[in-house]
Every structure is written in structure tokens, then in C-alpha cells.
Amino acid sequence: MIGIISPAMNMRIGERSEMPLSEPIFLEQAEEIHEELQKLQPWEIQSLMKVNEKIALRSFLEIQDWKKGEGGGAVFAYDGLVYKNIDAKSLTKEQLQFLNQHVRILSGLYGVLRPLDQIRPYRLEMAVPWKIQDKNLYQFWGRLLADEIFRTGEPVINLASEEYAKAVRKYAEPFDRWIDIDFLTMRKGKLRTIVAWAKMARGQMIRYMSQHQLTDPEELKAFSFHGYEYEESLSSENRFVFVSD
Numbered sequence: 473m474i475g476i477i478s479p480a481m482n483m484r485i486g487e488r489s490e491m492p493l494s495e496p497i498f499l500e501q502a503e504e505i506h507e508e509l510q511k512l513q514p515w516e517i518q519s520l521m522k523v524n525e526k527i528a529l530r531s532f533l534e535i536q537d538w539k540k541g542e543g544g545g546a547v548f549a550y551d552g553l554v555y556k557n558i559d560a561k562s563l564t565k566e567q568l569q570f571l572n573q574h575v576r577i578l579s580g581l582y583g584v585l586r587p588l589d590q591i592r593p594y595r596l597e598m599a600v601p602w603k604i605q606d607k608n609l610y611q612f613w614g615r616l617l618a619d620e621i622f623r624t625g626e627p628v629i630n631l632a633s634e635e636y637a638k639a640v641r642k643y644a645e646p647f648d649r650w651i652d653i654d655f656l657t658m659r660k661g662k663l664r665t666i667v668a669w670a671k672m673a674r675g676q677m678i679r680y681m682s683q684h685q686l687t688d689p690e691e692l693k694a695f696s697f698h699g700y701e702y703e704e705s706l707s708s709e710n711r712f713v714f715v716s717d
Contacts, residue, residue, distance in 0.1 A: 473689055475575045475629040475678055478636045480552025483593045485544045491568050493545050493590040498583035505581055508604045509535045520602050531595040538592045546577055547587035553668060557675025563682060571682040576621060578636040580609050584620045599635045610639055618643030627651060627689050631674040650710060651689055655700050657716045673697050
């Protein structure tokens, strides 16, 4: 099975992996997007990405300094709750190899990344209202991402946010197995998604997959974290629901 996750907006290049790093699959397309990003001024970045002046300037400088062949491994470079909970630096070499084979990171700039692909700092969300060749990023990538994700014919475990998941899900064929994972918490008599907790659980599930080298979706039902347990009554063949009190 292949687990898919979203990137994180915050990044830190500096964590060095002893594992060899690879070139992103869609580097040619990433360079094409980058050429267009270079034309943006800081104030345009601030408006498009709805960030403050400091972040816009940093993003502008990262874009101008973006170079092929430098950077860090993707799973070490992203610095969000999902990645903190994967905690890749504490995984063994064997577990990292499994992670690299069975997890894919979706990205507005890079398209699809393996965890040990070498990337540079950037800030570009998939849903940003910006066009390249008169296409938004969803249109630019088209079905390229889905073709790569479904290429092996393995079940896809969706642990990505909807912003990224929908770039792939819409192209799934009837024979492609897609499984959404939901982490819900009971609050005031209703099941709700607590975003921070759900992000932590997504990272922990990816870590669990890697540590135990799971290849069958059914094995994910034994996963538990922070009170989340598999709830069969709310689940289906293509949706696994984990509930916390």
C-alpha cells in the first residue's frame, strides 16, 4: 500500500540523512513552475499567499535562491505536526527504506515526492490562486500525480488534507482502491475533527506503517494513538474511521 500525506508550510533544511537522497520524479515540471515563481515580487507573494510581509520576503528570497541539486530530504525538510510525529530521524535505516517505498508526499511545486527526495525550501500551496500557462496548479498537474500514485496498483491510504487529496482522488479509476482515513473526536455529543490531533495521528500512522512494515490496509485497523481506536461501525471498505473520546 501507498500512504499519501500533505507537505508542511514550514520547512527547515539542515537535517542530514545518512541515506542517499534522490532526485524528485517531476523535477522538470518543478523547474517550470519555479521559473514562473521567480517573476513574482514580494508584495505579489504576500497578496497571493495571504501571508505577512516577513514571510513573503523570506519566500521571495527562497524562490530566487532555489537551486537544483541542493537541499535536504523531504521527510526531514518539512516541519509540521505530521512530520514531527513521523520523526523520521529516529527511524532505522530499514524503516526509512520502507518509508521511502511506501509513502508519497503531494506538493504544489514538486508534484509527488518520495520521502528521501532532495528538495529546496519553498512555499506554494496547491490551492493558491495563481496561474502558470493560464492554468491553476490543479490544472497544471492534471492527472500526472494520480498516474504516479496509482502506478503500482497498490491500495492508496489517504492521510493528506483535502486540498491535496482531491488532486489525486478525482482521477481514480474503478479498479483503483482509495481508502480515506478519518480521525474523529467526540465533543459535545458530536464527532468532530480536531485538526491538530488529526495531523498528529496522521504522522503517527505513517510512523506505525514504517516501523511495522505494513503492506495490507487491514493491518492499519490495529493502530491506536492518543485515544484513537478503529471504529468498525463507522467504517467501510474505502473509509477507515478512528474515534477518540
